[in-house]
Amino acid sequence: MSTKKYFGNWGGSFIPEALHETFRQLDIAYRQIRNDPAFWEEYMSLMSTYSCRPTPLTYAENLSNHFGGAQIYIKREDLNHTGAHKANNVMGQGLLVKRMGKTRVIAETGAGQHGIATATMAAKFGFECTVYMGEEDVQRQRPNVFWMEKMGTTVVPVKDGSKTLKDAINEAFRDWVTNMDTTHYVFGTACGPAPFPEMVSWLQSIIGQEAAEQIVRQHGKLPTRIYACVGGGSNSLGIFQRFLDEEQTELVGVEAGGHGLDSGQHAARLCGDDASAGVAQGYKTMFLQNDDGQMLDTHSVSAGLDYIGVSPILADLWEKKAVRFEAATDDEVIEALDLTMRMEGIIPALESAHAFVQAFKEASEMAKDEAIIINMSGRGDKDIFTIAHAYGDPSWKEFIIDRAEQYRK
Amino acid sequence: MSTKKYFGNWGGSFIPEALHETFRQLDIAYRQIRNDPAFWEEYMSLMSTYSCRPTPLTYAENLSNHFGGAQIYIKREDLNHTGAHKANNVMGQGLLVKRMGKTRVIAETGAGQHGIATATMAAKFGFECTVYMGEEDVQRQRPNVFWMEKMGTTVVPVKDGSKTLKDAINEAFRDWVTNMDTTHYVFGTACGPAPFPEMVSWLQSIIGQEAAEQIVRQHGKLPTRIYACVGGGSNSLGIFQRFLDEEQTELVGVEAGGHGLDSGQHAARLCGDDASAGVAQGYKTMFLQNDDGQMLDTHSVSAGLDYIGVSPILADLWEKKAVRFEAATDDEVIEALDLTMRMEGIIPALESAHAFVQAFKEASEMAKDEAIIINMSGRGDKDIFTIAHAYGDPSWKEFIIDRAEQYRK
Amino acid sequence: MKLEKIIRQRKADKDILLMTHIVLGYPSFEINREVIKQMVDNGVDCIEMQIPFSEPMADGPVILKANQDSLTRGTTIEDCLNFGAEMCSTHEIPFLYMTYYNIIYKYGEERFLDQAAEAGIRGLILPDLPPEEGAHLCKSAKQRDIAPIMIYSPTSTVERMQELSGHGAGFIYCTARKGVTGSHSDLDTEFKNYLSRCRQATSLPLAVGFGIQNRSDIEALIGAADMGVVGSQTIKLVDEQGSAAVGPFISRLRGTS
Amino acid sequence: MKLEKIIRQRKADKDILLMTHIVLGYPSFEINREVIKQMVDNGVDCIEMQIPFSEPMADGPVILKANQDSLTRGTTIEDCLNFGAEMCSTHEIPFLYMTYYNIIYKYGEERFLDQAAEAGIRGLILPDLPPEEGAHLCKSAKQRDIAPIMIYSPTSTVERMQELSGHGAGFIYCTARKGVTGSHSDLDTEFKNYLSRCRQATSLPLAVGFGIQNRSDIEALIGAADMGVVGSQTIKLVDEQGSAAVGPFISRLRGTS
Numbered sequence A, B: 001m002s003t004k005k006y007f008g009n010w011g012g013s014f015i016p017e018a019l020h021e022t023f024r025q026l027d028i029a030y031r032q033i034r035n036d037p038a039f040w041e042e043y044m045s046l047m048s049t050y051s052c053r054p055t056p057l058t059y060a061e062n063l064s065n066h067f068g069g070a071q072i073y074i075k076r077e078d079l080n081h082t083g084a085h086k087a088n089n090v091m092g093q094g095l096l097v098k099r100m101g102k103t104r105v106i107a108e109t110g111a112g113q114h115g116i117a118t119a120t121m122a123a124k125f126g127f128e129c130t131v132y133m134g135e136e137d138v139q140r141q142r143p144n145v146f147w148m149e150k151m152g153t154t155v156v157p158v159k160d161g162s163k164t165l166k167d168a169i170n171e172a173f174r175d176w177v178t179n180m181d182t183t184h185y186v187f188g189t190a191c192g193p194a195p196f197p198e199m200v201s202w203l204q205s206i207i208g209q210e211a212a213e214q215i216v217r218q219h220g221k222l223p224t225r226i227y228a229c230v231g232g233g234s235n236s237l238g239i240f241q242r243f244l245d246e247e248q249t250e251l252v253g254v255e256a257g258g259h260g261l262d263s264g265q266h267a268a269r270l271c272g273d274d275a276s277a278g279v280a281q282g283y284k285t286m287f288l289q290n291d292d293g294q295m296l297d298t299h300s301v302s303a304g305l306d307y308i309g310v311s312p313i314l315a316d317l318w319e320k321k322a323v324r325f326e327a328a329t330d331d332e333v334i335e336a337l338d339l340t341m342r343m344e345g346i347i348p349a350l351e352s353a354h355a356f357v358q359a360f361k362e363a364s365e366m367a368k369d370e371a372i373i374i375n376m377s378g379r380g381d382k383d384i385f386t387i388a389h390a391y392g393d394p395s396w397k398e399f400i401i402d403r404a405e406q407y408r409k
Numbered sequence C, D: 001m002k003l004e005k006i007i008r009q010r011k012a013d014k015d016i017l018l019m020t021h022i023v024l025g026y027p028s029f030e031i032n033r034e035v036i037k038q039m040v041d042n043g044v045d046c047i048e049m050q051i052p053f054s055e056p057m058a059d060g061p062v063i064l065k066a067n068q069d070s071l072t073r074g075t076t077i078e079d080c081l082n083f084g085a086e087m088c089s090t091h092e093i094p095f096l097y098m099t100y101y102n103i104i105y106k107y108g109e110e111r112f113l114d115q116a117a118e119a120g121i122r123g124l125i126l127p128d129l130p131p132e133e134g135a136h137l138c139k140s141a142k143q144r145d146i147a148p149i150m151i152y153s154p155t156s157t158v159e160r161m162q163e164l165s166g167h168g169a170g171f172i173y174c175t176a177r178k179g180v181t182g183s184h185s186d187l188d189t190e191f192k193n194y195l196s197r198c199r200q201a202t203s204l205p206l207a208v209g210f211g212i213q214n215r216s217d218i219e220a221l222i223g224a225a226d227m228g229v230v231g232s233q234t235i236k237l238v239d240e241q242g243s244a245a246v247g248p249f250i251s252r253l254r255g256t257s
């Protein structure tokens, strides 16, 4: 097996010369683990003792009845250690780093979930760790920063550009280009230069493998549709890959519609007309950029989805129409979150709630013997500051003001 | 099988006459599920699809090496849906409520974990739900209150007495005594009038059953010691019960030492000399009370352990010396938490961190082929406000003050 | 004389008796003293004195707060027992203690009962001590001519009532409704049916409490019960208008003004 | 004339050449104009003009900020191309464009190269376009006498250097160290070994950049390299002391003052 650099017209490896050798070695190491069944076994053993793989597939009986159509199942990546699917990728790369003999890891983070997962992995494996995080995301996800620091990670707020994920990625590359000898860059999603898109998707593919087995066991047959939110693309590819050749299963990726596709304030790259082909952050994909090729500011209520690019693997699947793409607006997301909490006692991350939105739009039109799976990429507790804020909850505000009073003294 | 009302000298059912009939029916219903293998099956199926049972047993390699003695294993109740062992009890009682045909549940909560779990269960089963929470605990655990409300639960801050767990329990009883026809009181720990201590312990016993199997599979033999924190006693009994007849396994319960056993500011009922036998909140146990039988104010950094009483089953095991009891101070807890985060990438709840303290004190004196299990009853994210505060983290304070500024406008 | 006998004697002249309730040490023993005097002077037949407890599980907000305030002011059991003894020797009517079981458990059952008996206390109400748990205490109390007052609830079955009756003495305390002390009760047809079930189940006199607030509540009980019990209402009255308001309130309740 | 030839001719009279760098539109095209004039007047041999990009992955803080400020002020590619054409026709020395690949990809490779060639641009530096991805662009550029400048890094193996040399033209840009632009580099023995590896791998002239800040850095390069590249340092200078400070700085670097 050799690493695929391109997926149709997308992907590649647009990296500074200083990283050429690093990537060559990474590619070799990746091919070794990919071809070594012992690696996957070690990975599974780690994930089933340190995290709780297989994560359950929950039948959402109340939501199913509420919409009166398809039977709704939820794949529970939120129950992973650290609360999201990000752990799958990170723990796998942790094992890889150990094999490569490096001693330090760096990562970018948007929602903070990948940062938390990386900090956790670094603590577990005894690596030094630095996480780059856009300053705006530091504001949105302060609790995550606190925990990363407590696990011994240095969190560097990135004050350049739009102060979000893309800027954190640039900054991580700047670090890597300086410290490649000791350091591995734990890329957080299925983007970036090869072999990252393929490697991250592979490590996440466990989601779909489990889900296929579980849905057949619980529902008796494969699902009609699978919904996943799309930031960089790792959780969606994680669940989609297993079903790519299954004729009866339609795959639906849901992007951040922000204030609406017409508003200019969103992060939809594969649906809507605002993105175009480009090359940045080491790879070629559909980017939200202006006519000059300058990247645009994106917007989403969820810090994990407002990214300018998208996995080249998804861009290819989009072009080949193997995956359908939709967008969910901020308001729809809060509504779906609300319904899910009240009906099922489950709190999806704001990112994941995007997938719920689209599933809810379509479930009632489907037959009762059909099943759909929503990939719940993470849990929403981490979003308390954003969600409580979005609700405008008065007693939350009062609580924060009270706390601040104590701290002022 | 009939319900045991007393465990040695402890337990009983000291309830107002208005609840006599309710308890009679509850007892019948409990005996039915206890004798019905189909119930346990349904319970297991729910817990393995809605939560992620079996929860993993994690080998803490770094901590083991750090202390250089016993091999340290951590039972991961934190990976349960809603983040603590409380889910086990609550989901089981949810199934019971469905069988009894009641439509409303009430609960007390201290740390908020039991409240969250009950709110979640109520959403899932479609019950109305009211949670009573001491006003002081509402302050300490505001995020939990937010999520409970979002799941459709009414949270009532209790302003009486010491404004903590015991007062919430009194208030829940006042509700129950009024609304027993429609309402089940989901008691959150292995305390209260019979059949609660036995029923809750039974539902939690899944922890120890899994752990016994896992430790033999992973370590080759049973553990030398098991450590669990003791609030009301449900997580400790959950893991202890399976091992009560195992000669080679010593069971260690860790109570909240607060500012020290001599300080008068703690919640140690079974170690230390401040507690005495008494009857309150419906049962007889060792209570922290003065010579007149008035309950004392307790203190712990963790909202889930500062309770005046303790499970009558534990009081009995204490009297019979079947379980050893120790206490961990607030300061020790923060230190153990710190070490665990940095070395293993795991964030125990403040409650659970008490068990870690005692395990850390003893691990190095044990042989390398011995194993110990720490029951990690819950995850610490929920405690961000308390933990960040305990660390005096300046950037956290700044963050809260900034947020408050926005809310003031 | 035994409590039941006293009740029956008093009932001989009246269509209904009146029991009132105070929380010891709230707002102070001094005011307790004044309030009790006014109660007795205005024809109350029986008084239950609540020894405060930190966990008054069966009490509503008014009495709950009174318990806590009294404790915060430093009230001890010793104070309560002394005050009880003083009242018994000052006034002619029967006095009862009401409290939660832990108070007695901690103090020592025998020791408590001995002191209460010596002081002349006629009965004991313990809302959290069902006879399953308190059979021994009931017996010890009866041996000292202290009546263990059993409580009936609208949820009690007839069999249960009969069983309770066997343990009790003095009278039966029928709670007018489910719930805790304090809020007003509807004394409707369902209530009347409940009271006649109570009558069937026991030969002891029946007192009715929980939410009895005014003369018309008392009137509704005439014929169906032997005694009305007024609890939270007097505490509220003293809180709002001072102890001097108690006399007129009681005489209104008695229908004598 | 081809860039390599120009470089070699200029090198004939000098012990070392000097290339400088500016970010187009930062702080303004007006100041770019003044700065370039001072550079040319004080003997700079070659100037790379960076077309700003929103994601300058290989640049350190000074140039990063300059890129962003320029874009915030509204700089477009069109502006940059026009300005480049103006400089080529105003000054005698060779001008290069430095930018990131997306700028050209979005603009259209052929269209960009045609305009650059017509303006008289002599070379192109694209730090994120390795020849694996840019072979076609390199060829197209060469066809128009625009030299695709290859970059060597201390991490490059000799084989890799040889491979790169085959794709490049004009000169090789050797980064003095790992990392991004901006901070000072140690021009030590290890560095000298690296440069001699570079020499062995290519017959093209060698330019050395990244952290060249003063005359003694330049002196250290004499004999080992053909050209020193000064980047962030002039931007800082203009930020702090204005464009008038550039002339004296350059002449100090050149050792002529």
Ligand SMILES: Cc1ncc(COP(=O)(O)O)c(C=O)c1O
Residues within 6 Å of the ligand: A084, A085, A086, A110, A111, A112, A113, A114, A188, A189, A190, A229, A230, A231, A232, A233, A234, A235, A236, A303, A304, A305, A349, A351, A352, A377, A378, A379
């Ligand atoms: C919970 C959660 N879901 C989804 C995403 C989006 O990333 P991806 O598309 O790679 O799954 C993130 C990113 O941070 C996340 O935290």
Ligand SMILES: Cc1ncc(COP(=O)(O)O)c(C=O)c1O
Residues within 6 Å of the ligand: B084, B085, B086, B110, B111, B112, B113, B114, B188, B189, B190, B229, B230, B231, B232, B233, B234, B235, B236, B303, B304, B305, B349, B351, B352, B377, B378, B379
């Ligand atoms: C995480 C956690 N652990 C432990 C406890 C203590 O309760 P118990 O002793 O019943 O396990 C609590 C109570 O809220 C809790 O939330």
